[in-house]
Amino acid sequence: MQTELSKKLGVEHAIFGFTPFPAVAAAISRAGGFGVLGAVRYTAPDDLKRDLDWVHEHTDDKPYGLDVVMPAKKVEAQGGQALSEADVEAMIPEAHREFVRATLAKHGVPELAEGEASGWRITGWMEQVARSQLDVAFDYPIKLLANALGSPPADVIERAHAHDVLVAALAGSARHARKHADAGIDIVVAQGYEAGGHTGEIATMVLTPDAVDAVAPLPVLAAGGIGSGEQIAAALALGAQGVWTGSIWLTTTEAEMHSRKLTEKLLAAESSDTVRSRALTGKPARQLRTEWTDAWDDPTGPGPLPMPLQGLLVAEAVSRIQKHEVEALLGTPVGQIVGRMNSERSVRVVFDELTRGFERAIDRVNRIAGR
């Protein structure tokens, strides 16, 4: 499965796999795809360094990349200085804090133990943290730097190019895609409505060719709704130079999910069990629908705050829900493809099924076309 972009990056198959887990990223690259490690959960540069060391040692010299979450615009105080986490905390209304407490109490969610840190942090979303991640990342031979929140700042793009690193940015519309292209990035990831995480309203079937036309000759990767070889064939027919997958790796045996119950929820979920909600970060993100998302999406409640306030507001609550595995509230960003994630298999087995399914789909369309 070779496109201009996969040749440029030196991968066997034009399948990009985004994951927060080093073992999954390395296994995707070893299998012949392009593993992309998500950096958002690393608040300490040393932790990222440790995991990139591990990935580097376990990819058999195959290429890999890094995904950061760097806001296109800085969160600034009125004077123009960057805001600290404490400044942002101070903007959260007390009524919203009370709603968090009441919702947790309603479901009997225990406190964290004394001194136990909140595992889920929003800090990786703040520009200074993302920049410290980059200081680490450019010491490794990464081939791709992706940004999940718009184009990275111009100096970051320059720095990446100086290291021969291609820059990718996620886009939810043709207009976003053009903006990224104008900013000087190299690859657009067209993130369809059905995708997990932050996403817009235009579905992959429509968005992919829209983005391809908007930024040609820049390459577009299709994201959203892709978890089978048939879906890969569809994305490539739409003009993509590859696919950007994420959700399907969450239930692989190499994935280190923080909760067994959450893995079981993912395995049991159907396509209709996700919701595009602002509950987690303040921006619409597709995730498992839970009583937590229902509470935030309830029109009689206070509703979510804008980013980055909502993320800070719910960080500790999400950690408590996860640590105590409170089933009704336990969720995670995931796409509509969750309906096909019905068994736990190794990355290699999932990957080989993708390439076999792709070949089957090509056979099928050739038969229909009379070739």
Place this chain on the structure above:
Amino acid sequence: MQTELSKKLGVEHAIFGFTPFPAVAAAISRAGGFGVLGAVRYTAPDDLKRDLDWVHEHTDDKPYGLDVVMPAKKVEAQGGQALSEADVEAMIPEAHREFVRATLAKHGVPELAEGEASGWRITGWMEQVARSQLDVAFDYPIKLLANALGSPPADVIERAHAHDVLVAALAGSARHARKHADAGIDIVVAQGYEAGGHTGEIATMVLTPDAVDAVAPLPVLAAGGIGSGEQIAAALALGAQGVWTGSIWLTTTEAEMHSRKLTEKLLAAESSDTVRSRALTGKPARQLRTEWTDAWDDPTGPGPLPMPLQGLLVAEAVSRIQKHEVEALLGTPVGQIVGRMNSERSVRVVFDELTRGFERAIDRVNRIAGR
């Protein structure tokens, strides 16, 4: 472009085209596709008969079909008798009528002329009207009867089969698709989130293979987001036995749109200019976003009534907006593919571009697959 289903129906290409316009339906069939005439706007059986006569004379003996809107469940009074239109009218709250009047007044929408009938009627949605349409339709050699609102009643399916007519039903989820299959229909139209008209929340990329797996070996047609040959190739790669298109025919030269301004709005609209709203019928239907849909979707307003109340409530208002071409309020059901409908061309030109684009897409995926 031949699948088992297209062979069974005797069409050259597995492209189904739904349209309210007889001239478009006939032209699709003549071009080598399968034209499906929408019956919902025919309140008088004689009008339907006149147009079916016309279609029959202009298809060069190629096959064609009919689409009705027959509710799966009857709207019944508490006693169990079928409700009349007057019974349903009586259920509409006065506050909603006042909201319609106020919204029209705000935009200075003139009244209809004395004695001028409301052109847009909901009555075709009522089962007795749909049944009178069938009494007409079965006198013609239609090959397909599609229902846009779930499985038709068992006796209608039997009657269709007795006339050698295949029955299709629209589905928005795998569960709906299975229900249709259990009811004895022959074809599932998997209607993705991005489609125009009534639609669910699961996008075509995910819904198509879900539906294929749910009802195999019954054939599935993919609907939603399909307006190019590349999108047809994608749908077929996903396992569909053909595509169900609708929106793209609205801006063909054969289409008899009631308003020139509306055609121009369609030609100018982008993929992001539609909304899934309950404003028109009470059920979520994708349509152009207008100040009319905004008014109904505004959380500070009264919000839409359930089907069939909303359709009755807004029927006259919609007619007034259309007749007087009040631009800010003027809309129509259409899918996200509206972003690709940028010029007026004949059905034949559009159709030939679909088949050429399909061949290009097959070339492309074969190159990528190294074949």
